[in-house]
Amino acid sequence: MYHHYDQNPYAHMKRDCECKHRKVQPCQTVSAFKAVKDLFQFILGSTPNQVIYPVEVFDSNNEYNPDTSTFVPKSNGIYTFTASIFLPIYTGTPYSAFVGIRVNGEIVAGSQETITSPNAIVATSSLVELRRGDEVQVVASSPSGATIEIEVNPIATRFEGAKIG
Numbered sequence: 141m142y143h144h145y146d147q148n149p150y151a152h153m154k155r156d157c158e159c160k161h162r163k164v165q166p167c168q169t170v171s172a173f174k175a176v177k178d179l180f181q182f183i184l185g186s187t188p189n190q191v192i193y194p195v196e197v198f199d200s201n202n203e204y205n206p207d208t209s210t211f212v213p214k215s216n217g218i219y220t221f222t223a224s225i226f227l228p229i230y231t232g233t234p235y236s237a238f239v240g241i242r243v244n245g246e247i248v249a250g251s252q253e254t255i256t257s258p259n260a261i262v263a264t265s266s267l268v269e270l271r272r273g274d275e276v277q278v279v280a281s282s283p284s285g286a287t288i289e290i291e292v293n294p295i296a297t298r299f300e301g302a303k304i305g
Contacts (some may be wrong), residue, residue: 171219172302173197173204173211176294183288188240188247188279191225191290193299211276211301218305219270223278224263226296227255227288235286237262242277243270252283261296267304276301 175193183189196206204211213219225239239262240250249266262280270276278299282288290297 169201169214170303171201171203171213171215171217172300173199173201174298174300175204175206175209176299177290177292177297178294179292181290183280183282183290185285185287186281186283188238188242188281190242191223191239191278191280191299193278193297195294197294209277209299211299213270213272213274213276213303215303216271217269217303219268219276219301219303220265221249221268221276221299221301222263222265223299224261224296225280225288226291226293227260227262228258228291228293229289230255230258230260233286235282235288236284237286237288238281238283239264240279241266241268242279243268243274245275247279 174197176195177193178195181192193209194206203214221241223239223241234254234256236252236254238252240247248268249264251264253262
């Protein structure tokens with residue numbers, strides 16, 4: 141028996157959009173952004189201060205404001221966020237550094253590291269359920285009371301997110 145390769149062997153199968161037993165979601169606007177730093181920033185002490193990410197790499201749905209370093213979703217849903225800071229300076233004394241994701245003024249995720257060498261990265265990520273109009277920012281602090289110097293490094297100091305559901 142010879143196969144006819146000019147015929148589609150999958151012609152008998154239905155595509156998802158044609159299946160009557162499966163609901164097909166209508167097209168949704170993609171919501172995703174990435175922002176990085178272009179200037180040094182000092183964070184003083186143990187009180188969380190907002191980290192500034194003024195360079196917008198991309199923003200697919202015009203929801204990230206680089207002037208305020210704030211993401212404001214246009215629709216309800218589940219979003220994933222990653223935030224990181226690059227700490228190049230180490231003076232020989234270990235200190236702690238914290239980076240967190242803040243929604244409407246409340247920290248909802250975070251990570252704390254003890255810094256014992258130069259060129260450290262502190263990062264956090266989380267899934268967050270948001271409502272349209274919520275405000276998402278990144279904060280940093282030093283629970284040990286040190287002054288943190290966040291370096292310009294677009295690979296290591298970034299704030300990014302996307303809607304996943």
